[in-house]
Amino acid sequence: MQISDRQLDLVNRQIERLRKSDNFYGRRLKEAGVTGVSSAEEFCRLPFSEKADLRAAYPLGLMAVPEDEIVRIHSSSGTTGTPVIIPYTQKDVDDWATQFARCLEMAGVTRQDRVQITVGYGLWTAGVGFQAGVERLGAMAVPMGPGNTEKQLKFMCDMETTVLCATSSYALLLAEEVEKRGMQDQIHLRRGVIGSERWGQKMRSRIEGLLGIELYDIYGLTEVYGPGTGISCRCGCGIHTWDDFNYLEIVDPKTGEPVPDGEWGEVVYTTLVKEGAPLIRFRTHDISRIIPGPCPCGDPHPRIDQIQGRSDDMMKIKGVNVFPRQIEEVLQRFPQLSSEYQIRISHLDGRDTMRIYVETDGTQNFLELGDEVAHEVKSRIGFTPIVKVVEMGLLPRSEKKTRRVYDERYE
């Protein structure tokens, strides 16, 4: 989706602000001699910014305004290296609350709702983001914070909370506890707003079924406000994003070139009104696509598809970008298959081949099942893989993260 004139105008104002500051990107713009962009084509030639740039700016090199305008920092966890520190002005905090409240509204949350927030506070952006959104909307925040399942369940019942905000794994844990204790009649939940983790349809259905609620996917990243820059709607067909605050492009993860609407690639964020730490063309490594055309829900904000994974996971096979998650989703539709699978990609006789190994309980003829799976995978990714059905237990198990993809073309 090409950047609009209004967005370009905001980008130009941001470039102006950045050039005035000693921010890392301001220096980059000055070095490149960029003073502004006059067209969508020119925009696409602006340099990217990367997580590594943000790390290198530690602690406060991202700050693009005088320090006394900063009211808060947030930070990524720093488990994989130097933390990234994002400074916020009061306007940034307010803008974030506005976006978050819009997300909650799209999820059907109203002033009458009581919203149980089970995510973490502090340096992490989740807790305080949810809370500000709930308060901006005028619903009632029940700020539990993470963990303490006993207390979560007590408040869920006693406070008659109607909306659950959680990671998908904690939502599942709570749902299973509610079932185990036979508490379904004591809870009043109607909706769940779920963020921060990749999750599949099987998990979603299980949470929805156990708690009897509708689930919404909230999207965002610490580097750009936090969660709340987009959310799925009641139609469940993609994530609406707030294009008055951020411009989202999809680029080819390898070449960095923009891809046409509808095609999969890497999500790239450009903030439009952020003050404390504006980002231009920030590569998220999240894989999605622009969903072309209007959404059946009627909301006009542009949509990206559910995040399919990280660009580091992407396989390019027969010229097509394929993600393990796409295969996983197809396999999940077959109850006779186990959760285990293995993908092997090789290059034989001048062409790529994808073999998928799956396990079955033996209730169906192996060849017949293999054909059915191959057919379904083709309708998802566009070409037919070779599917090998094996007996239950034959694929390797691991206590840690199981390696599922072997790309033998480069071995």
Added chain:
Amino acid sequence: MQISDRQLDLVNRQIERLRKSDNFYGRRLKEAGVTGVSSAEEFCRLPFSEKADLRAAYPLGLMAVPEDEIVRIHSSSGTTGTPVIIPYTQKDVDDWATQFARCLEMAGVTRQDRVQITVGYGLWTAGVGFQAGVERLGAMAVPMGPGNTEKQLKFMCDMETTVLCATSSYALLLAEEVEKRGMQDQIHLRRGVIGSERWGQKMRSRIEGLLGIELYDIYGLTEVYGPGTGISCRCGCGIHTWDDFNYLEIVDPKTGEPVPDGEWGEVVYTTLVKEGAPLIRFRTHDISRIIPGPCPCGDPHPRIDQIQGRSDDMMKIKGVNVFPRQIEEVLQRFPQLSSEYQIRISHLDGRDTMRIYVETDGTQNFLELGDEVAHEVKSRIGFTPIVKVVEMGLLPRSEKKTRRVYDERYE
């Protein structure tokens, strides 16, 4: 300090609001036929509210406005029984931030400061209270949350934080770590804002010395906004309280009658503009006194003294209210005494007697030391106790909470 006409006016408006709601205190007012108060004397006849009332109102019986005006709840920990749930409107949240910012200003915090918040978020009022105050003031909040000392020290150095917000025990722990690691030259702290626990001068001096900072005592309770309704000033002679938001009385904990300014008793809070959960004459059980006269710092807000303990601890001896803390403070001044002591109160020949048992290392004549201690205690509490000095190790030790007071008058 008698309630002012302006405060009375606000109380009357609050009574009007409460009578319209189905709040527990509104019902109490209706039952008592109270429609307003026309004088300070009448105000002192309004019924008290107690922690037990708030517990009985669980979960939302304190709510004095229609639910869709509530944006948040907070809660006491509930470790000693049913939790108390306090609902807040947006105005309550804003008013709290205003009071908190005023506290930080009194502690000398400016927009240039970087404020490390090491207290908990979520249902507890501390974290979010500090954060809102810092942001309202326009300083930079570094919202660490509790624990993770390694990370706290990293951020303290790397972010060059200038203000530490902590409980006294965590401040001491951090101070001792800084010393142990020889990090004094790497920190930039100048002030500490300390809340939530009773602490003595020995502890305060140690933290101040190790970190090279000035400390301020912040005061408040979950039931009335949270921390931030008062703070000590640079003169360190009492806690200034914001009398445009709350009216504080001191009453005799036994009779409930107001005591004259300067006399010790129980702090009783009346909120003046709170909407979500107004409280009239709420008994805190905290023991303090109004400090009469103007403060040398020049700030005109009324002052209470540092909290001396809980009314449950109070002993009435020879007609004087005495708190274990007062004795403890005197004993702490003697380096030759251990931290252990025992107080025994008896009634002999028609009069009360207080005996204090203390332990010494033997560097001084026992009788002489006893006289000195008795003299110091008298100057603190107004009458002379009998001090018995014993050898180190003679007083009983306990792994849990040591019982230090034995009132034998009622045995």
